[in-house]
Amino acid sequence: xxxxxxxxxxxxxxxxxxxxxxxxxxxxxxxxxxxxxxxxxxxxxxxxxxxxxxxxxxxxxxxxxxxxxxxxxxxxxxxxxxxxxxxxxxxxxxxxxxxxxxxxxxxxxxxxxxxxxxxxxxxxxxxxxxxxxxxxxxxxxxxxxxxxxxxxxxxxxxxxxxxxxxxxxxxxxxxxxxxxxxxxxxxxxxxxxxxxxxxxxxxxxxxxxxx
Amino acid sequence: xxxxxxxxxxxxxxxxxxxxxxxxxxxxxxxxxxxxxxxxxxxxxxxxxxxxxxxxxxxxxxxxxxxxxxxxxxxxxxxxxxxxxxxxxxxxxxxxxxxxxxxxxxxxxxxxxxxxxxxxxxxxxxxxxxxxxxxxxxxxxxxxxxxxxxxxxxxxxxxxxxxxxxxxxxxxxxxxxxxxxxxxxxxxxxxxxxxxxxxxxxxxxxxxxxxxxxxxxxxxxxxxxxxxxxxxxxxxxxxxxxxxxxxxxxxxxxxxxxxxxxxxxxxxxxxxxxxxxxxxxxxxxxxxxxxxxxxxxxxxxxxxxxxxxxxxxxxxxxxxxxxxxxxxxxxxxxxxxxxxxxxxxxxxxxxxxxxxxxxxxxxxxxxxxxxxxxxxxxxxxxxxxxxxxxxxxxxxxxxxxxxxxxxxxxxxxxxxxxxxxxxxxxxxxxxxxxxxxxxxxxxxxxxxxxxxxxxxxxxxxxx
Numbered sequence: 001x002x003x004x005x006x007x008x009x010x011x012x013x014x015x016x017x018x019x020x021x022x023x024x025x026x027x028x029x030x031x032x033x034x035x036x037x038x039x040x041x042x043x044x045x046x047x048x049x050x051x052x053x054x055x056x057x058x059x060x061x062x063x064x065x066x067x068x069x070x071x072x073x074x075x076x077x078x079x080x081x082x083x084x085x086x087x088x089x090x091x092x093x094x095x096x097x098x099x100x101x102x103x104x105x106x107x108x109x110x111x112x113x114x115x116x117x118x119x120x121x122x123x124x125x126x127x128x129x130x131x132x133x134x135x136x137x138x139x140x141x142x143x144x145x146x147x148x149x150x151x152x153x154x155x156x157x158x159x160x161x162x163x164x165x166x167x168x169x170x171x172x173x174x175x176x177x178x179x180x181x182x183x184x185x186x187x188x189x190x191x192x193x194x195x196x197x198x199x200x201x202x203x204x205x206x207x208x209x210x211x
Numbered sequence: 212x213x214x215x216x217x218x219x220x221x222x223x224x225x226x227x228x229x230x231x232x233x234x235x236x237x238x239x240x241x242x243x244x245x246x247x248x249x250x251x252x253x254x255x256x257x258x259x260x261x262x263x264x265x266x267x268x269x270x271x272x273x274x275x276x277x278x279x280x281x282x283x284x285x286x287x288x289x290x291x292x293x294x295x296x297x298x299x300x301x302x303x304x305x306x307x308x309x310x311x312x313x314x315x316x317x318x319x320x321x322x323x324x325x326x327x328x329x330x331x332x333x334x335x336x337x338x339x340x341x342x343x344x345x346x347x348x349x350x351x352x353x354x355x356x357x358x359x360x361x362x363x364x365x366x367x368x369x370x371x372x373x374x375x376x377x378x379x380x381x382x383x384x385x386x387x388x389x390x391x392x393x394x395x396x397x398x399x400x401x402x403x404x405x406x407x408x409x410x411x412x413x414x415x416x417x418x419x420x421x422x423x424x425x426x427x428x429x430x431x432x433x434x435x436x437x438x439x440x441x442x443x444x445x446x447x448x449x450x451x452x453x454x455x456x457x458x459x460x461x462x463x464x465x466x467x468x469x470x471x472x473x474x475x476x477x478x479x480x481x482x483x484x485x486x487x488x489x490x491x492x493x494x495x496x497x498x499x500x501x502x503x504x505x506x507x508x509x510x511x512x513x514x515x516x517x518x519x520x521x522x523x524x525x526x527x528x529x530x531x532x533x534x535x536x537x538x539x540x541x542x543x544x545x546x547x548x549x550x551x552x553x554x555x556x557x558x559x560x561x562x563x564x565x566x567x568x569x570x571x572x573x574x575x576x577x578x579x580x581x582x583x584x585x586x587x588x589x590x591x592x593x594x595x596x597x598x599x600x601x602x603x604x605x606x607x608x609x610x611x612x613x614x615x616x617x618x619x620x621x622x623x624x625x626x627x628x629x630x631x632x633x634x635x636x637x638x639x640x641x642x643x644x645x646x647x648x649x650x651x652x653x654x655x656x657x658x659x660x661x662x663x664x665x666x667x668x669x670x671x672x673x674x
Contacts, residue, residue: 056589076594076673083591095586097223104219110591155591 243561311507
């Protein structure tokens with residue numbers, strides 16, 4: 001799924017960040033199937049961009065297109081369908097359900113990605129198999145981060161947006177998670193945008209943009 | 212969506228709190244729904260009861276008002292309707308037809324033998340009157356109603372409340388009089404004595420009890436023949452005869468005036484004893500009296516529907532009197548309807564407040580669950596599926612409350628029927644089909660309003 005940004009600029013981004021940014025108020029094209037890294041310090045608008053692409057914000061000038069369509073022209077019901085079948089987002093604050101178990105959280109999605117790795121295999125790959133039946137509220141943030149990641153990979157997608165997915169993971173777990181991400185994205189022939197505070201995760205990126 | 216996923220969704224959005232609001236809403240819903248269902252059912256029951264048990268209000272009898280004491284009215288003739296007045300009544304709005312009452316013109320005494328045999332036990336003795344009306348005005352025509360010269364028994368119809376008066380008034384106060392069922396009352400032999408000195412004795416029998424006509428009725432054929440045979444055409448009508456500007460002798464009967472020579476009739480003057488100053492030529496008096504003999508003093512009127520207040524007022528203004536039972540029955544019916552309307556209004560108020568409380572509770576519930584609910588929307592769940600989730604929760608509370616309200620309504624109606632039966636009001640127990648239809652419609656309204664509220668609250672989350 002190709003993405004195009006046309007002079008996009010969220011209103012809350014301060015003027016002083018704009019000249020140095022490779023994204024804001026620039027024309028940017030991300031080819032279908034590309035993997036991109038958005039690297040920046042906090043407050044530069046990483047989450048904002050991902051939220052714009054997920055239809056959660058529209059307080060911007062310029063335009064952002066997914067495929068041929070402006071994200072600002074989609075109706076709420078179109079967004080419902082897009083989120084259900086085309087775009088998957090791992091939120092920075094995870095948005096898990098604390099009372100539900102890890103497995104229940106992973107399974108609680110409107111539609112399952114048929115190309116996704118089976119849950120138990122996924123859990124093993126990220127070292128979470130022994131925590132599968134525990135309520136999420138009893139897990140550490142790093143463990144929760146992995147559960148949220150698995151949930152986003154279990155959804156069908158043509159574009160995967162991951163907002164600082166490894167912020168609370170150690171190196172080993174980051175490597176394991178990256179392997180799973182890469183394999184799932186390639187199986188789906190999807191595009192990927194990952195935001196990061198600066199560290200580059202071990203993935204083969206086609207593009208890197210700093211904000 | 213599979214079952215475990217649905218369960219997870221329900222679990223995810225389960226919010227604490229708002230429990231007591233939902234309990235209050237449920238209680239309001241239970242009371243409101245029960246009251247509404249009961250009011251609707253009792254309204255139908257009372258209407259059916261009035262239709263079956265009480266005289267139809269579109270029949271009533273009419274006479275001219277009688278004013279003044281006994282002495283004033285002594286010697287006055289009957290206040291008959293004139294032909295013009297009858298024509299005017301027939302032309303009034305809503306009047307379908309009228310019929311005149313014919314009255315007996317002879318003294319009549321009845322001996323009623325409640326023991327079932329003449330001469331056995333005590334007889335109830337009473338001076339009475341007979342009237343007849345055209346058969347088409349009777350509520351129904353009993354089999355024994357036909358009378359001809361060869362009939363051995365005179366069939367009599369009395370108002371139903373005469374029997375009630377007997378059973379609830381006379382019989383309990385007199386040990387020699389038993390209470391009577393309809394069947395027993397129709398089996399009582401009755402002796403009819405005609406004439407001041409009981410010159411003629413006939414046999415009679417009650418054949419029916421009318422809820423429509425407030426009079427003692429016999430067949431027209433009997434009364435016309437009996438009047439002809441035993442009646443006194445001048446009964447109750449006396450006149451002063453005037454001669455040389457002064458009253459000449461005692462009051463004279465109409466028969467006496469008719470017996471005068473033609474010359475006396477042409478030259479003489481007379482006045483009714485009720486208004487001695489109104490002297491008129493004897494010929495004129497005879498003409499009026501003769502022409503009026505066939506005109507009734509009381510008539511039965513059938514109108515379309517119940518008499519309106521305007522209709523009753525118009526009759527009152529003309530100096531006519533409507534027989535009293537029917538407007539009173541109407542009044543009872545009106546009062547009953549007002550009571551049910553009151554019940555329905557209270558029920559509606561309860562229901563409205565219950566709908567409002569439910570709506571508020573569920574709005575609150577959605578708000579309290581806004582974070583997980585929004586997260587579900589962000590994951591791609593549709594607002595419809597979330598609305599369904601909350602609505603299902605509402606239905607799971609509302610359905611048992613509503614079924615309980617139906618059961619409570621039916622139970623209360625059953626108990627009221629039992630109480631009604633004890634005081635002689637027989638009403639079929641159980642909820643009717645229209646009540647179920649009404650309850651179903653009410654249930655739909657309740658569901659739709661709450662569904663809309665939930666939908667609106669969920670939509671707000673997705674905006």
